[in-house]
Amino acid sequence: xxxxxxTISVDTAVAAxxxxxxxxxxxxxxxxxxxxxxxxxxxxxxxxxxxxxxxLVPPPSTILATLSELAATGELSxxxxxxxxxxxxxxxxxxxxxxxxxxxxGYYALLRRLVDPTLQALRAIPSIAWIPLxxxxxxxxxxxxxxxxxxxxxxxxxxxxMGAIASVDRKIVEVGRVFRLSGPAMVRRILLPAVLPAYVVxxxxxxxxxxxxxxxxxxxxxxxxxxxLLVDGQQLGKPAQIxxxxxxxxxxxxxxxxxxxxxxxxxxxxEDAFGAKR
Amino acid sequence: xxxxxxVGKTYATGLRALDGVALAVAPGEIVAxxxxxxxxxxxLLRLVSGLDRPTDxxxxxDGTAITAPHERIGIVFQEPRLLPWLTVAGNxxxxxxxxxxxxxxxxxxxxxxxxxxxxxxGVWPRELSGGQAQRVAIARALVTRPEVLLLDExxxxxxxxxxxxxxxxxxxxxxDFKPTLLVVTHDVDEAIVxxxxxTVMRPHPGRIYETIETDLPRPRxxxxxxxxxxxxxxxxxxxxxLDRKAVTDDGRTMSEAGAxxxx
Ligand SMILES: Nc1ncnc2c1ncn2[C@@H]1O[C@H](COP(=O)(O)OP(=O)(O)OP(=O)(O)O)[C@@H](O)[C@H]1O
Ligand SMILES: [Mg+2]
Numbered sequence: 001x002x003x004x005x006x007t008i009s010v011d012t013a014v015a016a017x018x019x020x021x022x023x024x025x026x027x028x029x030x031x032x033x034x035x036x037x038x039x040x041x042x043x044x045x046x047x048x049x050x051x052x053x054x055x056l057v058p059p060p061s062t063i064l065a066t067l068s069e070l071a072a073t074g075e076l077s078x079x080x081x082x083x084x085x086x087x088x089x090x091x092x093x094x095x096x097x098x099x100x101x102x103x104x105x106g107y108y109a110l111l112r113r114l115v116d117p118t119l120q121a122l123r124a125i126p127s128i129a130w131i132p133l134x135x136x137x138x139x140x141x142x143x144x145x146x147x148x149x150x151x152x153x154x155x156x157x158x159x160x161x162m163g164a165i166a167s168v169d170r171k172i173v174e175v176g177r178v179f180r181l182s183g184p185a186m187v188r189r190i191l192l193p194a195v196l197p198a199y200v201v202x203x204x205x206x207x208x209x210x211x212x213x214x215x216x217x218x219x220x221x222x223x224x225x226x227x228x229l230l231v232d233g234q235q236l237g238k239p240a241q242i243x244x245x246x247x248x249x250x251x252x253x254x255x256x257x258x259x260x261x262x263x264x265x266x267x268x269x270x271e272d273a274f275g276a277k278r
Numbered sequence: 279x280x281x282x283x284x285v286g287k288t289y290a291t292g293l294r295a296l297d298g299v300a301l302a303v304a305p306g307e308i309v310a311x312x313x314x315x316x317x318x319x320x321x322l323l324r325l326v327s328g329l330d331r332p333t334d335x336x337x338x339x340d341g342t343a344i345t346a347p348h349e350r351i352g353i354v355f356q357e358p359r360l361l362p363w364l365t366v367a368g369n370x371x372x373x374x375x376x377x378x379x380x381x382x383x384x385x386x387x388x389x390x391x392x393x394x395x396x397x398x399x400g401v402w403p404r405e406l407s408g409g410q411a412q413r414v415a416i417a418r419a420l421v422t423r424p425e426v427l428l429l430d431e432x433x434x435x436x437x438x439x440x441x442x443x444x445x446x447x448x449x450x451x452x453x454d455f456k457p458t459l460l461v462v463t464h465d466v467d468e469a470i471v472x473x474x475x476x477t478v479m480r481p482h483p484g485r486i487y488e489t490i491e492t493d494l495p496r497p498r499x500x501x502x503x504x505x506x507x508x509x510x511x512x513x514x515x516x517x518x519x520l521d522r523k524a525v526t527d528d529g530r531t532m533s534e535a536g537a538x539x540x541x
Contacts, residue, residue, distance in 0.1 A: 174329055175359050178347050179373040179422075189375075193363040270363045270402045 160202025
């Protein structure tokens with residue numbers, strides 16, 4: 001009898017302690033929204049009150065209207081789809097080439113001496129500078145666009161993989177040697193897991209560049225794609241359409257980045273680094 | 279039988295790390311190697327493990343020259359060197375990849391049980407204490423049942439209590455199937471508790487200076503007079519190996535504090 005209130009009070013104490021923590025977990029990310037949301041509301045009010053006509057900087061309501069109209073007519077998904085396809089193709093090619101070359105040059109020091117200086121020199125060229133050459137070589141259609149994106153994705157992936165493989169701890173490699181792993185087994189059981197965290201970082205920065213370069217690629221002439229929406233909005237004086245396309249880029253970029261993060265997470269649970277648990 | 283014939287090692291830098299090391303270790307024997315810092319103890323173990331190759335002479339295990347890591351030779355490094363992406367069980371079973379899943383699971387469970395970490399099978403290495411991690415490393419080396427186990431200052435990073443604990447533990451494990459143990463250590467007590475024979479090395483270049491039979495009954499009593507006597511002999515040999523002042527063979531004239539300071 002006398003035990004009962006005690007247990008209850010302990011339970012409620014625990015619950016009381018937990019509740020604010022759960023609140024904090026929800027409230028802290030929400031903190032990030034305070035600034036953009038209040039700015040948006042402020043702008044909306046200023047336009048409503050006639051302080052600004054909102055012609056060059058459309059208020060949120062106009063942008064949302066434009067977005068829903070684009071979505072309703074199927075335009076949004078057509079343009080977004082075209083862009084996503086280009087990024088996917090370019091990212092795939094860039095990642096494949098970057099991983100292969102990065103792994104080979106990371107593993108074989110001789111090959112690194114042979115190939116890396118040339119690649120580093122190529123990397124120093126701003127990739128946009130390739131556009132005219134790519135158009136001459138590959139035409140103005142999809143191929144040159146995908147090639148440009150692939151070039152953008154290639155370098156961070158190549159650098160990340162090469163650096164990671166070359167700097168795998170010799171002590172860990174020796175563990176593999178003591179257990180007499182063959183070359184492929186060494187790669188699969190020691191090198192790959194060891195470089196995975198760095199690889200994921202390289203993929204994510206490669207993807208970021210991929211999204212950047214798709215815009216450049218679509219600027220150079222496209223009849224569809226989010227980049228086309230940007231150019232079209234500029235030429236026809238539709239700032240709401242430009243902002244809508246920018247928002248679509250932001251959402252797609254964030255989504256794909258999160259996708260890589262989520263796909264990699266189960267393989268990186270072992271990580272013991274500052275920040276790994278945040 | 280593990281034997282070293284005139285083993286020498288010159289590093290690429292031109293540094294002569296070992297010169298003319300001759301040593302024969304009988305199956306099941308425990309030999310400790312002590313010596314000042316930089317006298318080539320780790321180099322010696324790396325040559326025996328096959329991780330490095332000698333520039334002179336050869337390491338022979340039962341008639342085969344060791345030129346690369348060998349399945350009958352295991353090694354425990356100074357650091358645990360666990361693979362952080364494998365659980366404790368995954369680490370222990372690392373050398374059993376060619377066995378069936380069932381056999382591997384059984385031997386891993388047995389090995390973890392033996393080092394007292396059965397409850398840690400599923401955790402990541404980052405969650406282990408230093409002593410636990412080193413126990414996992416020992417289990418990983420022993421699970422393949424090597425005939426020769428090399429240990430390079432395996433407990434030097436641990437506190438005195440854990441060290442004593444793990445020394446006893448190592449002897450327990452050794453008693454299971456009596457592998458040959460070659461233990462490098464900085465700790466004279468460790469050498470005497472573990473070894474049948476203590477080999478004292480001297481530097482520049484590294485060579486064997488003196489070998490002392492401890493000749494103590496097992497299990498060893500760290501408090502006994504015979505233990506103390508063996509310890510003094512080893513300390514005296516260490517002191518002489520560095521061309522310090524002359525001391526009598528039983529080391530009675532030597533100040534223990536002085537002897538303990540230099541390494
Ligand atoms: N990879 C290497 N290249 C060149 N010299 C080396 C290399 N490894 C070790 N040495 C040198 O060889 C000598 C012996 O080194 P070793 O690591 O075997 O000493 P040790 O007896 O294990 O010392 P400690 O007790 O400090 O661990 C040292 O002078 C060291 O500088
Ligand atoms: Mg050493």
